[in-house]
Amino acid sequence: MDQTGRNDPTPTYDGPPDYRVVGRHAMFPETRHDEIERINFLAQMNRHLAARVVPGVKTAYETRVEPAFKAEHKRPIKDRHEARKALLKDSAFTTWSALRRLTMEQRQQAGRWTVLRQREQLAQTAATLTDGDDRLSLDPTLPIPRYVSAVDHHCMPGSYHREAFPGDVTNGANYDHGGFVVTGGLLGRYSDGGGHAVVGWVRRNLPDFAPRNILEIGATVGHSLLPLAQAFPEAEVTGVDLGAPMLRYGLARAKSLGVDNVRFVQASGEDLSIYPDASFDWVQTTMFLHELSSTALANIFRESRRLLRPGGVVLHVEQPQYTPDMPLFEQAMRDWDAFYNNEPFWSRLHEMDLDAAMVKAGFPAESLIHGGVTGVVDRDLFPDAAEDNTEDFGRKAAWRVIGARAPA
Amino acid sequence: MSIADALAGAGAKPAGKRPYFLNPEVERVLAITMAVAQELAVARQRADTLERLLRAKGVITDHEIETFAPDPQASVERALWTQEYIARILRIVQQENEAASLQGDVASEEVGDEITR
Numbered sequence: 001m002d003q004t005g006r007n008d009p010t011p012t013y014d015g016p017p018d019y020r021v022v023g024r025h026a027m028f029p030e031t032r033h034d035e036i037e038r039i040n041f042l043a044q045m046n047r048h049l050a051a052r053v054v055p056g057v058k059t060a061y062e063t064r065v066e067p068a069f070k071a072e073h074k075r076p077i078k079d080r081h082e083a084r085k086a087l088l089k090d091s092a093f094t095t096w097s098a099l100r101r102l103t104m105e106q107r108q109q110a111g112r113w114t115v116l117r118q119r120e121q122l123a124q125t126a127a128t129l130t131d132g133d134d135r136l137s138l139d140p141t142l143p144i145p146r147y148v149s150a151v152d153h154h155c156m157p158g159s160y161h162r163e164a165f166p167g168d169v170t171n172g173a174n175y176d177h178g179g180f181v182v183t184g185g186l187l188g189r190y191s192d193g194g195g196h197a198v199v200g201w202v203r204r205n206l207p208d209f210a211p212r213n214i215l216e217i218g219a220t221v222g223h224s225l226l227p228l229a230q231a232f233p234e235a236e237v238t239g240v241d242l243g244a245p246m247l248r249y250g251l252a253r254a255k256s257l258g259v260d261n262v263r264f265v266q267a268s269g270e271d272l273s274i275y276p277d278a279s280f281d282w283v284q285t286t287m288f289l290h291e292l293s294s295t296a297l298a299n300i301f302r303e304s305r306r307l308l309r310p311g312g313v314v315l316h317v318e319q320p321q322y323t324p325d326m327p328l329f330e331q332a333m334r335d336w337d338a339f340y341n342n343e344p345f346w347s348r349l350h351e352m353d354l355d356a357a358m359v360k361a362g363f364p365a366e367s368l369i370h371g372g373v374t375g376v377v378d379r380d381l382f383p384d385a386a387e388d389n390t391e392d393f394g395r396k397a398a399w400r401v402i403g404a405r406a407p408a
Numbered sequence: 409m410s411i412a413d414a415l416a417g418a419g420a421k422p423a424g425k426r427p428y429f430l431n432p433e434v435e436r437v438l439a440i441t442m443a444v445a446q447e448l449a450v451a452r453q454r455a456d457t458l459e460r461l462l463r464a465k466g467v468i469t470d471h472e473i474e475t476f477a478p479d480p481q482a483s484v485e486r487a488l489w490t491q492e493y494i495a496r497i498l499r500i501v502q503q504e505n506e507a508a509s510l511q512g513d514v515a516s517e518e519v520g521d522e523i524t525r
Contacts, residue, residue: 341516
């Protein structure tokens with residue numbers, strides 16, 4: 001294939017763009033030639049598994065797994081757990097699973113090698129950009145809850161919060177520059193396609209909404225936060241997260257991208273008592289709810305209700321819930337990350353009645369909001385999730401929105 | 409950070425017991441093989457980068473590549489690269505050994521039960 005066509009998202013090339021099109025900023029780690037090619041390879045591995053291996057797993061489910069279950073139990077598979085356990089006996093599923101798991105492990109090793117070799121320099125860059133800036137507020141005494149500390153989410157050693165030395169931003173830098181391996185560019189140059197999608201949704205559905213104070217819970221390095229701050233430049237936009245390395249990196253990244261109406265605060269979304277009631281017009285979470293626990297979810301919903309001003313909006317962007325009309329095969333495949341990629345709350349969250357949880361948190365049923373969004377990207381360079389028919393279960397940039405508007 | 413620390417840190421095992429889908433011996437070899445496949449792809453792309461640049465500039469001939477001998481500094485750089493390379497492809501051995509020395513590591517499924525009780 002000729003080079004000029006490589007990043008052209010047309011039918012002549014179907015796959016992730018070359019990593020060299022990702023957006024850089026002052027905080028972004030240096031990536032050398034071979035490090036880039038490692039990321040390119042791993043993005044292509046995920047693409048290969050989703051596009052060329054998963055169809056074989058689906059065929060095996062239909063032609064081997066379901067018939068074998070029925071022959072043994074004299075009845076059809078009844079839920080996604082039975083489907084997954086039956087799939088575990090089939091070589092198509094176990095081979096795909098083994099390859100998907102080790103691709104994630106290789107991605108972490110690749111990204112960590114890149115950032116560990118320059119971690120002192122990265123910390124220095126972050127310090128230069130953030131020292132003395134009151135828009136970064138850290139709380140070293142903040143306890144890390146069990147649902148974050150027990151297993152490292154998506155096999156990311158040290159998770160969001162661990163730091164090797166004061167001022168460390170290693171895990172933020174790893175998270176920022178390596179996510180491309182899983183998204184294959186579907187989140188765009190700055191991994192901000194989710195945030196831009198939310199802004200587009202708000203502009204279409206709430207055209208008169210003019211928020212002054214915006215809060216994102218679980219903001220990590222600000223991928224989804226910055227588009228909100230850019231779209232509403234008069235607003236003061238706050239991102240809270242448990243992980244200091246994410247927040248340090250996040251403010252430095254925001255400043256180097258010229259986004260100044262943001263704050264990064266180390267706090268748990270379960271207890272935001274640092275803010276009085278009715279402090280925000282908009283409370284947002286983006287691909288965050290699945291990394292909580294049952295108790296934490298209820299606490300965060302309750303805090304979001306308390307923090308909203310009359311007429312304010314809360315929006316949660318998540319992968320779709322398991323509904324009775326979703327095929328059991330799809331449910332089982334979507335559940336994979338819960339069991340094999342260290343997302344322990346994923347399975348339970350996606351079977352919950354989120355409407356009921358919102359009502360329980362104090363939002364009247366008639367105030368609830370439902371919608372859907374897909375990642376918004378620069379289509380000259382990146383594939384568009386809305387036009388991508390490949391199903392990389394649980395990872396595609398196509399989400400559901402559940403929210404509410406507080407009574408005025 | 410030292411080279412030794414960076415090698416260990418890059419390949420570190422994440423908290424959470426590793427699931428196995430195949431016979432563990434088979435899966436170990438598959439993991440090693442796919443890491444080698446990755447590095448072969450990386451090496452191939454680098455060679456392609458170089459060849460295209462050098463050919464475009466009329467700098468090299470095939471004969472010069474075949475008869476290349478590194479100087480002492482280059483030899484050290486190439487040896488360090490090989491050390492990094494081996495640590496990368498033997499990641500799974502490192503993580504199984506780390507798991508063997510851990511107590512109280514739990515599976516994501518168990519935590520899912522625990523934190524939703």
